[in-house]
Amino acid sequence: xxxxxxxxxxxxxxxxxxxxxxxxxxxxxxxxxxxxxxxxxxxxxxxxxxxxxxxxxxxxxxxxxxxxxxxxxxxxxxxxxxxxxxxxxxxxxxxxxxxxxxxxxxxxxxxxxxxxxxxxxxxxxxxxxxxxxxxxxxxxxxxxxxxxxxxxxxxxxxxxxxxxxxxxxxxxxxxxxxxxxxxxxxxxxxxxxxxxxxxxxxxxxxxxxxxxxxxxxxxxxxxxxxxxxxxxxxxxxxxxxxxxxxxxxxxxxxxxxxxxxxxxxxxxxxxxxxxxxxxxxxxxxxxxxxxxxxxxxxxxxxxxxxxxxxxxxxxxxxxxxxxxxxxxxxxxxxxxxxxxxxxxxxxxxxxxxxxxxxxxxxxxxxxxxxxxxxxxxxxxxxxxxxxxxxxxxxxxxxxxxxxxxxxxxxxxxxxxxxxxxxxxxxxxxxxxxxxxxxxxxxxxx
Numbered sequence: 001x002x003x004x005x006x007x008x009x010x011x012x013x014x015x016x017x018x019x020x021x022x023x024x025x026x027x028x029x030x031x032x033x034x035x036x037x038x039x040x041x042x043x044x045x046x047x048x049x050x051x052x053x054x055x056x057x058x059x060x061x062x063x064x065x066x067x068x069x070x071x072x073x074x075x076x077x078x079x080x081x082x083x084x085x086x087x088x089x090x091x092x093x094x095x096x097x098x099x100x101x102x103x104x105x106x107x108x109x110x111x112x113x114x115x116x117x118x119x120x121x122x123x124x125x126x127x128x129x130x131x132x133x134x135x136x137x138x139x140x141x142x143x144x145x146x147x148x149x150x151x152x153x154x155x156x157x158x159x160x161x162x163x164x165x166x167x168x169x170x171x172x173x174x175x176x177x178x179x180x181x182x183x184x185x186x187x188x189x190x191x192x193x194x195x196x197x198x199x200x201x202x203x204x205x206x207x208x209x210x211x212x213x214x215x216x217x218x219x220x221x222x223x224x225x226x227x228x229x230x231x232x233x234x235x236x237x238x239x240x241x242x243x244x245x246x247x248x249x250x251x252x253x254x255x256x257x258x259x260x261x262x263x264x265x266x267x268x269x270x271x272x273x274x275x276x277x278x279x280x281x282x283x284x285x286x287x288x289x290x291x292x293x294x295x296x297x298x299x300x301x302x303x304x305x306x307x308x309x310x311x312x313x314x315x316x317x318x319x320x321x322x323x324x325x326x327x328x329x330x331x332x333x334x335x336x337x338x339x340x341x342x343x344x345x346x347x348x349x350x351x352x353x354x355x356x357x358x359x360x361x362x363x364x365x366x367x368x369x370x371x372x373x374x375x376x377x378x379x380x381x382x383x384x385x386x387x388x389x390x391x392x393x394x395x396x397x398x399x400x401x402x403x404x405x406x407x408x409x410x411x412x413x414x415x416x417x418x419x420x421x422x423x424x425x426x427x428x429x430x431x432x433x434x435x436x437x438x439x440x441x442x443x444x445x
């Protein structure tokens with residue numbers, strides 16, 4: 001393995017560990033609660049805690065990398081992730097787990113955008129960068145689905161605490177290898193951090209994630225939180241426009257291609273994550289499979305993501321928007337097919353369509369989103385990853401909430417319809433932005 005490929009592999013491994021952290025505890029959740037005598041209310045905090053830390057601080061993580069150096073901040077994020085993992089591994093109560101998960105999410109937010117910037121900076125635009133982005137997105141898709149399987153297998157065979165001790169070992173190895181393979185180029189900029197924008201953005205994202213997570217149990221509370229989030233948006237916009245150190249450089253908002261990539265990034269994770277979770281529940285509820293067995297049934301999706309990303313790297317050159325729309329269309333078609341005929345053969349085919357759609361669509365979204373000036377790459381990476389994590393955190397919670405609100409138990413058809421509807425809405429948004437023109441003098445998108 002040459003140095004460039006080894007560097008790509010280790011940076012993508014950061015993505016795998018951090019993204020898998022979103023789903024790896026889902027299968028272990030019942031055992032955790034039983035061992036620590038936790039309540040269902042406490043269980044409802046475990047997954048959102050990671051999502052809030054991860055999605056809420058990605059833009060701050062990107063700006064820290066711009067200010068302090070991307071490799072240095074990435075390694076700090078890995079150390080913080082290890083600390084959160086230790087807190088979870090030794091947890092004597094569920095409250096410790098919630099704190100550890102929040103710390104892990106914050107660490108992931110610090111690590112992921114800086115890893116992506118390092119990946120982009122280490123490759124030349126064109127075929128090499130497309131291959132690197134394909135590997136990055138394949139790793140993310142594989143990690144999200146693998147978390148459900150690995151969490152179930154490890155919990156059944158060795159206990160849930162082993163999951164977190166493995167995280168400690170993995171992050172230590174990654175930090176050591178990154179120190180050897182990734183150059184510590186001085187990419188720092190003297191721009192100060194904008195505390196006001198950070199606080200408003202974190203509050204806004206947290207309100208959105210919290211609204212989605214309580215939607216299934218209390219729609220009035222969810223509505224109130226959504227109103228709070230909407231109310232914070234104009235305050236954040238005013239703050240960003242009035243400061244000399246915005247979280248996101250204003251030029252990014254003037255590039256329709258970049259915004260289309262951000263919307264696509266949200267849509268790809270929003271649709272496929274919801275589909276995978278609802279399908280996993282279907283295998284357990286309708287077929288009586290164990291969490292580990294249900295995780296095994298998701299493997300076709302994981303393999304299809306890798307294949308789709310490999311194809312996406314070849315397809316996106318000059319055709320990123322059509323490829324993104326194609327990916328979202330495949331996801332929507334798969335979801336509709338399952339609504340019409342919810343059988344195992346159709347589900348396997350739909351998972352393959354979702355995986356391929358995820359792979360090619362995510363590569364296209366990231367290609368659109370990262371075609372910016374070098375000094376804007378950190379912010380673009382933060383935006384893309386924030387959108388992706390919000391897609392997972394918001395739509396999985398909302399999809400499950402809709403599926404459980406329709407009737408007794410889980411109405412899987414409603415969850416799959418949510419996936420199809422989301423795909424259609426995102427396709428429409430991407431096509432709208434495709435009609436807009438990039439201002440003269442801006443990087444092409």
